[in-house]
Amino acid sequence: MTDYGHELLFGTFITPRADSPDRVVALAQLTEQAGLDLVTAQDHPYQAAFLDTWTLLSLIAGRTERITVSPNVANLPLRPPAMLARSAASLDLLSGGRVELGLGAGAFWDAIVANGGPHRTPAESVEALEEAIAVIRGIWGQAGPSVRVDGKHYRVRGAKVGPEPAHDIGIWVGAYKPRMLRLIGRLADGWLPTLGYLQPEQLPEMNKLIDDAAVQAGREPGAIRRLVNVSGSFGRGGGGGISGSAEDWAEQLAELTLTHGLSAYILAGDDATAIQRFGAEVAPAVRERVAAERSRPSAPAAPAAPDSPAQAEAAPTPAPGESITVRGEIPGVGLTPTPDDGTRLADRTVWDESERPVAPRIDEDHKYTRHEKARGQQLIDIHDHLRQELAQVRDLVDQVEAGMIGVGEARSAINEMTLRQNNWTLGTYCESYCRLVTTHHTIEDQSMLPFLRRADARLAPVTLRLEAEHKIIHEVIESVDRALVALVGGEGDLKGLRAEVDLLTDTLLSHLSYEERSLVEPLARYGAH
Incomplete structure (x- = not known):
């Protein structure tokens, strides 16, 4: 069993649909109101039906107060690393330290090429990502007063440092292949896969690749946070992913933390009710289960929560399910809504x-x-x-x-x-x-x-x-x-x-x-x- 002891995080993975921008932002605001820690959005700059992810994240940061934002994950081939570093640092400063950087080596190469990007082989993708991380950390001031990376894919010679972010932005890499997992162990702050593209039984082997690479690089395996995008439904199964009651979700996610070391769960989907239930019911139950297990003498102690807006105490949120059969006028307004008397004629329903x-x-x-x-x-x-x-x-x-x-x-x-x-x-x-x-x-x-x-x-x-x-x-x-x-x-x-x-x-x-x-x-x- 492997529990790296990280503080638990919960968030959402929202589709940046250009045909409903107000709804996209509203879902992000709902994520914050539901008490969650992160709001993320996929980044496919070649997709004409999507909003630009960095523009969207900037607006979300401006329309929220405490929640952390991150691309899930940024498309490196179409976002030069020096510019990506400055974009992330700028937004981190503007938002008061509420940015993390999900980073991807690229996919859908034909679309990338059609929009002016390179076409890279798997080996080249690993090389480019390693060079990009060096550039990004250099721009953030983590490697001296100027930046010099003389790489095969990125050549940065004498670029000035800055702006430096408001906090140490984490670089979370989305990856599955052994070479990329070893890179994460050596260089990254987090691993961000999607449950479905991998199965839980694959986690021990993949974690080991990361851990071994971290040790060889002189790092503690626990320095790398393990995040995961999850999907599913509340109720009976269907369509894959996690299913069942909120308690069923909590049981499965807590087991992933205690057995495989996952510590951040990002709900993929645009269902407002699911987001609210994830924040109000699932997240507290997972935290309670994990805290109880960690408090046992044999369990590793969780480190103190970092001083990060993402960890801030969640604002209370109204409990779902209040009966609408409430009668009487609304205090202060002096108006009386027409009540639902609860009578039902049909033998079926269309919602809960x-x-x-x-x-x-x-x-x-x-x-x-x-x-x-x-x-x-x-x-x-x-x-x-x-x-x-x-x-x-x-x-x-x-x-x-x-x-x-x-x-x-x-x-x-x-x-x-x-x-x-x-x-x-x-x-x-x-x-x-x-x-x-x-x-x-x-x-x-x-x-x-x-x-x-x-x-x-x-x-x-x-x-x-x-x-x-x-x-x-x-x-x-x-x-x-x-x-x-x-x-x-x-x-x-x-x-x-x-x-x-x-x-x-x-x-x-x-x-x-x-x-x-x-x-x-x-x-x-x-x-x-």
């Missing part, structure tokens, strides 16, 4: 309501003005209109069943409703209530929800959950439409249509109540745009 994040109180002592209260009341009024339309949908089904109208007429009437016009990737909040029936002028998912996240980062879990629910509601409404089409074509029946309408009723009423309980106060305080 217990996983819904809870919106924080904005300010317990704030007294809202009449104008501010009107902003919150507007959401309730709009939702009441949608509730009325839902009742009309159910009434139309009753009329079809009674033979009072045809299915085609019912479908036409539903398609004209605000409920149907709104595709639910856009939401329901509009700038002026009088425009509601004809159009949704202000768009939730593209305007209001991102605005609220920018106004108060604590709202990120709730707003991201609402966006996810909007998409699901769209799918449910489409199912109602498909049931109507099937009935018109003689391939469906009223029982099937009613089942879809019942599911829509459960889903929509639950969502509207949750949205009101979560957003009435933020809308009153901050507005919608």
Whole structure:
């Protein structure tokens, strides 16, 4: 068994999608709010669908307060090491020491070449990475007043040192092959593979390669942190990776620490609920299990936590799953959201309501003005209109069943409703209530929800959950439409249509109540745009 005794770290591995930049930043802010230590992003500079990773990390650092940022991992062939070193040091200074450097030797060589980079063989990649680490450490002032690396791939002759970073930035290398693992043992501060590209049973052999190289270089094996990207799902298995309850996750990750020395777990994926559960449920449970085992006399003692923002005490985060059947007015706002009475008509569900994040109180002592209260009341009024339309949908089904109208007429009437016009990737909040029936002028998912996240980062879990629910509601409404089409074509029946309408009723009423309980106060305080 090998436990190198490092303080545990937990983080996220976010996709830098250029088509949803606000969501990418919101997920990073959620990572911090969930109490995690790191937020990382993959770096594929040749990928036109991705944001530039260093630009993204800079914005994330500016929009957060304590969390550490890192590329996962930086694409060395397209990022000259001297410039990479200065970029990392600059961001470290600007962020108060919140940068680490994940570094990769390169992959997808055709794409690299297409963007002006070199094409390297595996052996050349190892050589280039070794030279690059020397350049980077030299720029950071770790090898004297000037930098001279006369390498095959990088020639730096007399470059001046600086800027020096705010703290000793760690170089974490993503690698799997023996030569690269030995390089990590000799030169790097951390090893950052992805679970899935390797299996746990391979860890002893790979760790040994790193450890032996470290000893031969006069280093302690424990000087190299072992990090890992992990993926999976909460619940029953599917799609690979770790699966099961939060307790199952904690058990498996703690075992990886105590048996194989892994000490940093970075959750790959863009699911907001999974990120929150990873921070609120998994990370504390892993820490507790590992601390208990390390406290045994035979276990190596963990070193004191480094003075790093990544290790800072996590801010408390609201517990998920607060019931939305809460009744009564919101204190200070004086408005009463419409409660969900808990009645369910369908025999199936499309989401787990217990996983819904809870919106924080904005300010317990704030007294809202009449104008501010009107902003919150507007959401309730709009939702009441949608509730009325839902009742009309159910009434139309009753009329079809009674033979009072045809299915085609019912479908036409539903398609004209605000409920149907709104595709639910856009939401329901509009700038002026009088425009509601004809159009949704202000768009939730593209305007209001991102605005609220920018106004108060604590709202990120709730707003991201609402966006996810909007998409699901769209799918449910489409199912109602498909049931109507099937009935018109003689391939469906009223029982099937009613089942879809019942599911829509459960889903929509639950969502509207949750949205009101979560957003009435933020809308009153901050507005919608």
